[in-house]
Amino acid sequence: MMGNPRESILNLVLVLALAAIPLVATGMGEPFYVTLATRMAILALAAVGLNFLLGLGGLVSFGHAAFFGIGGYVAGIAATHAFNNEPLLFGLPGTNQMIVIWLVAILLCGLAALAIGVISLRTSGVYFIMITLAFAQMIYYFAISWPAYGGEDGLSIYVRNGFPGVNTLNGLHFFYLCFGLLLAALAVFSVLRNSRFGAALEASRQNQQRLAAVGIAPFRVKLVAFAISGMITGLAGALFADLNRFVSPSMLSWHMSGELIVLIILGGTGRLFGPVAGAMVYVLFEFYLGGITERWQFFLGLILLGVVLFARGGVVGLIAGKARHG
Amino acid sequence: MAEPILEIRNLNKSFGALKATDNVSLDLRAGEIHALIGPNGAGKSTLIHQIAGSLRPGSGTIRFLGRDIGALGVPERTRLGLGRTFQISSLAPDYSALRNVMLAVQARQGTSFRFLKPVMADRSLREPALEALERVGLAERADVPAAELSHGERRQLEIAIALALGSKAFLLDEPMAGMGPEGSKALTTFLDGLRAEAPILLVEHDMDAVFALADRISVLVYGRIIATGTVDEIRHNPDVRQAYLGEEG
């Protein structure tokens, strides 16, 4: 697809910068920055999932923390059972293999998204926003009041889960694992956007009546998009739990859902690298503002308000101009 | 005589106390242009919505190609071959004219659940779409986003989409509305040729176009069809003159 050259250059710069941060940090003996970059990559991955739904489909899910948290709990619960050597369900053992955990997280999040989507996609607009929020909140309260896996206190992962051939305990290696998944998700996003399915999804955002009038039922298109979106965000959740070696209901909280939307808006809604730009800017804000003042969220609020009121289009829009749709 | 392509029997629709569609029966035969005229608020668009499936009738039957389509939704009716244009253009505004038509070609080809092949490189989508644009005279505007097309061009694009769907009958809701005299003339010529391909149910206010094109005309007043006939019959029908043409002078 013919791209916007400035956007392509910006995308390349973003990828190289994100890939370079941990290398430079390791060289300078500052492992903390490796963690920071990993955080960027994982949040970007989660936001790629949401961007698929929100950016392409125009569906404002305010409940994507549900998938992020389910992914996290899959990692936490599997690791806990493996660590304690207790069977998990139906005599199946836990696991500390990331690949298995990822697949289970993706599968479960896809199923959860189908269930939530079937009900919430019957509605639109404000109803959809509130209902996705409510369902995420339901899972949040369930996690809080279900004592088996830590309830409100959350669940620790004592040893980070493993991946064949990679030493995941090494921060740099773990970063590149996450980074690789982010690139893969971006590739998936790009291929899907340019496909027939992507065309139908984008058309459903622009004009649902038109989509139906050419003979494509919008509901099924949106439902499949919702499931794909939930799966990507769920994968990110599993990684996030492994990064922190901890999962708690806060991953399911509505602040998390809001944060994911904020990432996308900061970066550029519907743009391929919008989530990457957004996550990098957001984590940097959090880090530097957080270093200057304890009240950094106050200033984040002011900045966000300014972006919404005066600078729509986000970082990518600011630098690369308006999106083109061929 | 062959069975009509589209057959509407005893259709009723009320909004509260208002009867928007009052026992309407109507058919569309192969090869004809059947015009539906009537003063504003007569219920023409309400009727089109019910035929296209975006509004459920209160009672009555709609048969298309011998099949009762009353229970089907909009997408199913389109897939059966009912191609409609909207009174107010309804397009994907960010997409170019070409991509708007390609969406129709994609829908016609069957599933939209294909996730890999890029559409812009897909000649089986591009070529039929370009062809449809050419037929309505919009080929050189193929790459312009729908939002930037002129009003008349958007009307043309709507028709190109209906063409690309391979429709077996057209429901055209005021296709001339807002077009300049030249555009109307060109479109009249085009529709004249189109009827051989598929019959047209034409809602239109432009009486010159209606009289030039219609094989038959039905007159809708207050939700009720007061007369159906050839152009001459309608012109000389005293009820129509009184209820409708008379008012317009």
Add this chain to the structure above:
Amino acid sequence: MQTALLIEQILNGLQFGVMLFLMAAGLTLIFGVMGLINLAHGSLYMIGAFACATVAAATGSFWLGLVASLAAAAAAGALVEMTVIRRLYDRDHLDQVLATFALILIFSEGTRWVFGSFPLYLDIPPLLRGALPLPGGGAYPAYRLAIIGVGIAVAVGLYLLISRTRLGMRIRAGESDREMIAALGVDIRTLYTVVFALGAALAGLAGALVGALQSVQVGMGEPVLILAFVVIVIGGIGSIKGALVGAVLVGVIDTLGRFLLPVVFATFMDASAAAGIGAALASMLIYVFMALVLAIRPQGLFSAQG
């Protein structure tokens, strides 16, 4: 004894529902008239609670605190409407969500800045400290009964306001047709500010009333806000009647679920497991209820759109 306990729980549910109604009424009014989704409504609830606790502590009078909560929330609402919200009416819902999300961050951190991170406490006024006897034995706190009374009074007041007054007529006109109301010569900007401030005052009142039952702290408005969303989704967005019915349903179902589910589960499993599972499922009950309502009526029970 069991009946008394059940009556007590039903009253608790009612009190919870009435409090949700105070929140939901403002949200649904603001959406109905201005088409705005306001996430920061929970912040106005928090402001009401903080204003009440601060003034009550300074003057020793809960009642002055209550007046302060109404005034502070209404003033904050009007200020926010004039500076930020006004710019959002013509924007899409995504922008409204983000901007009001930003307002939450600002209000929450701002409040923490001024009041610190420790919760404040608000005492129940002496007049309402007692308890009233329940039929079948037991007693029920007078203060909670008073909250139920306030909620009923507000519901009646809102009904009269909207059906009988000039302001109400304008609000109804604003819901059905914005252009018509402008054509009638009503100053629409002022109307919007007044409606927003009215909704804010109701949220502030709810915050102050609940502040005496729980602690007053940053973030207290958020769980309530989300429940209020559930309420108006069930009731139908834009409908005050729907907000009332939805709020009472949610309040009673949630409270009774938390009370009854563990009891039910205890009949066929051991007590501690029953308590855990019962509590976990009870916390999901209203969302399941919401899903059921939506499956049957996607526009809610009393949709304003007819």
